[in-house]
Amino acid sequence: MSIVSVKEIRKSYNKGRTQALKGVSFEVEPGEIFGLIGPDGAGKTTLFRILTTLILADTGSASVDGYDVVKEYKDIRRHIGYMPGRFALYQDMTVEENLSFFATVFNTTIEENYHLIEDIYEQIEPFKKRRAGKLSGGMKQKLALSCALIHAPHVLFLDEPTTGVDPVSRKEFWGMLQKLKRDYNLCIVVSTPYMDEAIQCDRIALMQEGTFLSIDTPQNIIADYSETLWAVKSDKMHRLLTDLRLTPGVKSAFAFGETHHATIDTRQLSIDGLTAILQESGHKSIDISIVEPSIEDCFMNLQKL
Amino acid sequence: MTDKIVIKAEGLTKQFGKFIATNHISFEVHEGEIFGFLGANGAGKTTAMRMLCGLSHPSDGRASVAGYDIATQAEEVKRHIGYMSQKFSLYDDLTVEENFTLFGGIYGISRQKAKEKTTSLLTELGFESERKTMVRSLPLGWKQKLAFSLAIFHNPHIVFLDEPTGGVDPVTRRQFWELIYRAADRGITVFVTTHYMDEAEYCDRVSIMVDGKIEALDTPANLKRQFGGASMYDVFYALARTAKRVD
Amino acid sequence: MKQFASFVRKEFIHILRDPRSLLILLVLPLIMVLLPGYVIKSEVKDIRVVFLDPSHDIYTRQIIDRLSVNDYFIFKGYVQTEAETTGLFRKGEIDLAVVFGPEFASRLLHTQDASIQLLADGSEPNQAGMRVAYAQQIIMAAQKEIQRKAATPQLIAPGKGGVTSMNINVESRMLFNPQQRSEMGFVPGIVGVIMLLICCMMTSVAIVRERETGTMEILLASPLPTIDIVLAKLTPYLCISFINLMTILCLTNFIMDIPMMGSFTTYLLTSMIYIFTSLMLGLLISTCVNTQLAAMLISLLLIVPGIYLSGMIFPIESMPTAAQVISNIVPTKWFISASRKIMIEGVALQYVSLEILALIIEGVIFLLLSWKFFKTRLE
Numbered sequence: 001m002s003i004v005s006v007k008e009i010r011k012s013y014n015k016g017r018t019q020a021l022k023g024v025s026f027e028v029e030p031g032e033i034f035g036l037i038g039p040d041g042a043g044k045t046t047l048f049r050i051l052t053t054l055i056l057a058d059t060g061s062a063s064v065d066g067y068d069v070v071k072e073y074k075d076i077r078r079h080i081g082y083m084p085g086r087f088a089l090y091q092d093m094t095v096e097e098n099l100s101f102f103a104t105v106f107n108t109t110i111e112e113n114y115h116l117i118e119d120i121y122e123q124i125e126p127f128k129k130r131r132a133g134k135l136s137g138g139m140k141q142k143l144a145l146s147c148a149l150i151h152a153p154h155v156l157f158l159d160e161p162t163t164g165v166d167p168v169s170r171k172e173f174w175g176m177l178q179k180l181k182r183d184y185n186l187c188i189v190v191s192t193p194y195m196d197e198a199i200q201c202d203r204i205a206l207m208q209e210g211t212f213l214s215i216d217t218p219q220n221i222i223a224d225y226s227e228t229l230w231a232v233k234s235d236k237m238h239r240l241l242t243d244l245r246l247t248p249g250v251k252s253a254f255a256f257g258e259t260h261h262a263t264i265d266t267r268q269l270s271i272d273g274l275t276a277i278l279q280e281s282g283h284k285s286i287d288i289s290i291v292e293p294s295i296e297d298c299f300m301n302l303q304k305l
Numbered sequence: 306m307t308d309k310i311v312i313k314a315e316g317l318t319k320q321f322g323k324f325i326a327t328n329h330i331s332f333e334v335h336e337g338e339i340f341g342f343l344g345a346n347g348a349g350k351t352t353a354m355r356m357l358c359g360l361s362h363p364s365d366g367r368a369s370v371a372g373y374d375i376a377t378q379a380e381e382v383k384r385h386i387g388y389m390s391q392k393f394s395l396y397d398d399l400t401v402e403e404n405f406t407l408f409g410g411i412y413g414i415s416r417q418k419a420k421e422k423t424t425s426l427l428t429e430l431g432f433e434s435e436r437k438t439m440v441r442s443l444p445l446g447w448k449q450k451l452a453f454s455l456a457i458f459h460n461p462h463i464v465f466l467d468e469p470t471g472g473v474d475p476v477t478r479r480q481f482w483e484l485i486y487r488a489a490d491r492g493i494t495v496f497v498t499t500h501y502m503d504e505a506e507y508c509d510r511v512s513i514m515v516d517g518k519i520e521a522l523d524t525p526a527n528l529k530r531q532f533g534g535a536s537m538y539d540v541f542y543a544l545a546r547t548a549k550r551v552d
Numbered sequence: 553m554k555q556f557a558s559f560v561r562k563e564f565i566h567i568l569r570d571p572r573s574l575l576i577l578l579v580l581p582l583i584m585v586l587l588p589g590y591v592i593k594s595e596v597k598d599i600r601v602v603f604l605d606p607s608h609d610i611y612t613r614q615i616i617d618r619l620s621v622n623d624y625f626i627f628k629g630y631v632q633t634e635a636e637t638t639g640l641f642r643k644g645e646i647d648l649a650v651v652f653g654p655e656f657a658s659r660l661l662h663t664q665d666a667s668i669q670l671l672a673d674g675s676e677p678n679q680a681g682m683r684v685a686y687a688q689q690i691i692m693a694a695q696k697e698i699q700r701k702a703a704t705p706q707l708i709a710p711g712k713g714g715v716t717s718m719n720i721n722v723e724s725r726m727l728f729n730p731q732q733r734s735e736m737g738f739v740p741g742i743v744g745v746i747m748l749l750i751c752c753m754m755t756s757v758a759i760v761r762e763r764e765t766g767t768m769e770i771l772l773a774s775p776l777p778t779i780d781i782v783l784a785k786l787t788p789y790l791c792i793s794f795i796n797l798m799t800i801l802c803l804t805n806f807i808m809d810i811p812m813m814g815s816f817t818t819y820l821l822t823s824m825i826y827i828f829t830s831l832m833l834g835l836l837i838s839t840c841v842n843t844q845l846a847a848m849l850i851s852l853l854l855i856v857p858g859i860y861l862s863g864m865i866f867p868i869e870s871m872p873t874a875a876q877v878i879s880n881i882v883p884t885k886w887f888i889s890a891s892r893k894i895m896i897e898g899v900a901l902q903y904v905s906l907e908i909l910a911l912i913i914e915g916v917i918f919l920l921l922s923w924k925f926f927k928t929r930l931e
Contacts, residue, residue: 018442039474040445052773054930073928078775088766092569093562104558105774131569137346147770164391164471166345166500167538168545193472194501208474237507238486254479257503257536258525300475 001066003155003187004028004051009060011046020046022210023060028155028189028203033181036191037198037295038207044191045085048159051189052082065154078106081153085160087140091133095124095143098132099150106151116184117146120176138169145176156180158190162197174200195296206299213302221298227251228266231259231291232274234283243281247274254300259287261297306509309336311462311494312357316366319352326352328517329366334510336462339485339495341505344514345545350498351467353514357496358465359383371462384412387456387493390467394452397441401427401451404440405458412459419458426454446477450484457488464488466497470504482507505537513541516550555776559784563758567788577754581746581796585739585803599683601648602628602637609657615668615694619650624686634671641673648672648683653721660698660720667721684724685896689811695720739804740891741864743797744826744884748858750793751830752837753851759785759838760847769930778928786831793827813898819891821901822908826887829911832918833883839925858882863889886910 004027011021021043028034036044049055051064053073061068067075089098099121103110114121124139124146132143141161148156158177162170174197180186190201198204198218206213206221214221232253234240237260244253244262249269253262264274271288278286293301312334319327327349334340344350355361357370359379368375371385395404402423409419427433430450440448449469456464466485470478482504485495497508505511505525512522521528521544525537534540567574601619605612620627628646631637637649653659653667660666670687672680759782762768771781797820804810812819834851841847860866861875862884868876879885890907893899901908 039477040472042474049769049930052769054769054772056929056931074775077773080773082770082773084766084769086766088770090562090566090767091765093565097562097565101558101562102770102774104555105771105776107555107775160472164346164468164500166348166545167502167541168345168548170500171542195475241483254476255482255503255507257506296475303474303476 001030002027003030003032004034004062004064004189006047006051006062007060009047009050009057009062011043011050011055011057019210021050021057024205024207024210024212025060026205026212026215028187030187031181031185032202033177033188033190033200035198035201035204036189036207037193037195037201037204037299038191039193041209042207043210044207045159048082048084048157048189048191052080052157053077079154081148081151081156083144083148083156083158083161085163087144089132089140089144089147092131094129094131095135096128098143099146102147103150108151110150113150113152116152116180117149119179120149121146137165138172141165141169141173142176145173149180154187156186156188156190158188160191160193162192162194170194170197195294195299198295204295206295206302208299208303213299218295221295222293225293225298225301227263227293227301229291229293229297230262230264230271230274231256231287231289232262232278233259233285233287234278235285236283240278240283243278243283247277249273252300256297259291261291261293263301306335306337306489307492310334311336311372312340312368312370312496314353314357314366314368317353317356317363317368318365319349319356319361320364325517327356330514330517330519331366332512332519332522334463334494334496336494337489337492338510339489339497339508341508341511342496342498342514343505343511343541344498345548347550348514348545348548349517350514354465354467354496354498357382358386358388385462387459387461387464388467389449389452389456389464389469391449391469391471392467395440395448395455398439400437400439401432401443402436404451404455408455408458414459422458426458430454444477446473446481449473450477450481453481453484453488457493461493463494463496466495468498468500470499470501478504502536502538502541505541511537513544515544515548520544520547556780556784559776559780560787563784563788566758567792577750577792578795578799581742581750581800582803584742584746585800586808597624599625599648599686600628600646601625601650601687602631602640602646604631604634604637604649604651605656606654607652607656611657611660611666611698612652614698615652615691616650618690618694619687622686622690637671641671647679648687650687665721667723670722670724672724688722688724691720691722738864739800739810740888740895741859741862741884743800743823743891744862744864744887745855745859746796746800747793747823747827747887748830748833748855748884749851750796751789751827752834752855753848754792755786755789755831755834756837756841756847756851757844758789759835760841760844763842764844772929778926782835782922782926786835789834790827790831793830794824797823797827810895812895814894815900818901818904819894822887822890822894822904822911825908825911825915826883829883829915829918832915832922835922836918836925839922839927858884861885862887880910881914883911883914886914 007025008023009021010023012019024047036047038044050057050069051062053069053076056070063069064076065079069076093101100110120142124142127135127139132140135143162173165173177188177190181188201218203217204221205215232240232244241253241255241260244250244260249265251263251265253260274288275286310333315331316329317327317331318325318329330353342350342354352361356363356375357368359375359382362376370382373381373385375382396407399407405423406416406419427436435443453469470481473481489495499505508525510522510524511528512519514520521540523531528540529535529537532540532543534543603616605616619625634651640646649671651669651671656666668691670684672684762771805812837847837850841850861879861882863879864884868879868885871879886907890904893904
């Protein structure tokens with residue numbers, strides 16, 4: 001049975017002028033990490049709020065842990081852990097006070113489920129007398145996760161837990177999520193605007209403007225990528241982008257770290273052909289290779305359509 | 306990029322009580338350079354950037370920005386730089402045009418001139434039709450692009466960008482960087498922080514801060530060679546992992 | 553219960569960790585009471601008084617003596633006609649005139665309708681009110697003494713008639729501003745406003761803050777009943793307003809010598825009901841807004857006109873009819889009216905039942921409306 005089941009959820013704001021969700025459906029299975037990947041304004045937070053029973057959808061139905069989000073919201077609230085997008089803990093209370101407060105709110109004690117948070121909480125325990133407002137970003141995030149886990153929820157909803165966090169802390173955070181999944185078979189629904197984090201999820205939904213562009217395992221989404229993708233390098237990277245876009249047979253070209261990724265119409269253009277054209281426009285040290293697309297490539301490709 | 310140095314920091318330090326947020330950092334940035342200012346959360350980037358923008362007085366060391374001393378000529382510094390962050394960019398309850406007029410006014414650009422400039426900028430962005438749109442109803446990516454145009458509206462020598470692309474969709478993020486390139490081509494120096502490691506590759510030079518100190522500073526290619534990483538992510542990871550500071 | 557207790561503890565932590573606000577909450581009310589109290593008190597010394605005493609008997613003499621020896625009063629002699637006093641007032645030579653009714657002693661002993669009229673210059677309403685109140689107090693004390701002495705012979709032979717109660721009918725009149733009532737109105741008024749500020753503004757701000765910082769999202773997504781959230785939020789402010797009430801009462805009673813004529817319990821009961829009504833109003837405001845700023849502004853928008861319509865500054869009787877009607881929905885009006893009756897006139901509970909009823913009804917209406925508006929969700 002699915003832990004989270006969403007059917008044709010729609011939600012609009014401002015009397016229908018802003019459509020936040022335009023009919024999305026998906027299921028999350030037990031023990032799965034499900035990622036909602038998309039930029040700001042894709043509707044991720046709205047979806048989270050509907051699933052955590054904080055707002056009502058206009059149409060469609062959803063259930064969490066077997067309970068209906070509208071009628072049985074009280075049962076859902078007992079069994080979910082939720083970490084909202086903003087750092088939502090009491091800044092003027094200490095680490096320990098925050099944790100024990102949230103434990104009592106959920107009718108439990110820190111001791112009862114300590115094993116669940118042990119690995120995470122241990123790292124911030126030396127600072128348990130420090131006020132939450134004085135913690136660094138990474139530590140706040142760990143505290144928030146501890147607070148969301150303290151009552152041993154059946155599902156964990158994490159709304160952009162890694163936004164604004166540096167790559168090292170982000171990697172560490174995903175490590176914690178993987179461990180929770182492995183050790184406790186915990187079902188986690190997580191959203192992120194960082195496309196590179198998609199591979200950490202079992203299944204993902206690429207989201208844009210209230211719709212799912214695609215929903216599958218990251219591997220399948222990459223496998224479904226239909227374009228021919230080349231990574232192109234030269235000594236003049238900035239000009240290269242403009243030149244690529246002007247070349248017939250190049251469908252799109254975008255900067256992608258140290259190379260540019262270009263989608264190619266192979267009927268019109270070959271690697272040698274492109275090399276020749278670029279050489280002619282004065283580029284040196286040209287390096288072109290076929291690359292495996294990343295989730296970001298897939299997102300950009302789907303986004304265009 | 307020219308040889309002219311527009312930012313010069315020498316032993317720049319900021320101390321809060323016992324805590325040394327920024328610990329004697331020294332570096333130079335050239336005119337028209339895109340300078341990536343990287344570091345883990347809490348490494349001291351924001352503190353350093355605040356000092357360079359003339360918003361915070363250094364505890365020790367000195368720095369000059371656009372030829373002005375940040376400690377003694379803070380007002381001159383502010384007049385010659387542009388600033389944009391993810392958190393504050395535009396006034397949500399003003400229209401696109403009103404935002405431009407307002408910022409033009411702040412920097413003493415005449416109304417007529419501001420109007421002409423707004424038109425040319427919006428046309429360049431392909432955004433003329435949204436001139437009278439309230440900023441709050443624009444998608445984030447567009448807001449950030451507009452905010453950037455606004456930050457360089459008064460032709461500053463240097464523009465400081467604090468995580469300008471956080472949460473922006475992949476295509477718009479790249480369009481944003483194309484705007485950065487265009488500004489750099491016009492001779493504006495770009496000083497940028499980001500958590501996207503692919504964006505670090507787009508910088509001419511990158512510095513990586515760890516525990517208040519600059520631990521590495523070079524071109525992305527040299528850094529990768531130096532730290533034996535395939536990407537900037539590897540370089541960053543190798544350095545930031547050594548951080549001792551927990552807060 | 554444990555959930556609730558821990559929530560209340562959290563609320564106290566919020567307040568205690570913000571010493572500046574706490575100081576304002578506890579000290580500001582005292583300053584608000586002391587300041588006007590101090591000003592008025594310093595003005596009310598050296599009351600120049602004349603007497604019009606047509607009956608010239610033992611009791612009038614007794615009262616005149618008592619007033620004349622009092623430190624606050626300066627004896628300025630006798631007058632023969634009321635017109636004479638008016639002239640003296642106009643020249644600014646006197647502050648108060650005591651006019652005894654005819655046949656004072658015999659009326660006091662037999663018909664119980666002896667009367668004294670106190671005339672004051674109503675163009676300085678606050679001072680006039682204080683002067684009249686002081687004189688009234690001294691006359692009351694004199695009356696008690698007269699009564700005790702007169703009653704003594706009867707105590708030897710207690711008959712069915714019992715002690716005849718004596719009553720001097722003290723009537724005050726403001727010259728030049730007859731509408732102005734004599735009252736020591738500022739204490740009840742200030743207590744009323746302070747309670748409204750703390751209960752209404754502080755509670756609404758505290759509830760809305762959770763929404764603004766995003767913590768409400770977690771609380772709502774938890775099994776914590778919303779009623780617990782609300783009650784826990786109200787508790788600390790209930791405590792603080794109670795502490796304020798007590799300190800203000802101590803201050804007025806022991807330091808400023810403003811007497812409590814009526815029963816302390818009655819006053820306390822009325823105040824607690826008023827605090828309840830204000831808390832409910834704060835709760836109602838919090839359900840309607842999303843930012844602390846809005847909560848504060850709405851509270852102020854309600855409180856400030858409330859001050860004008862409550863009778864604290866301007867007497868309700870002299871307002872236009874429309875304003876008088878509107879004033880009925882201002883809880884502070886009912887509280888001030890009740891506390892003046894209890895503190896100054898010294899009436900018993902049944903005489904303020906209308907005010908208490910009005911406060912309870914309003915409180916319940918606010919409660920029901922908040923109940924209706926309070927969201928178990930975010931929108």
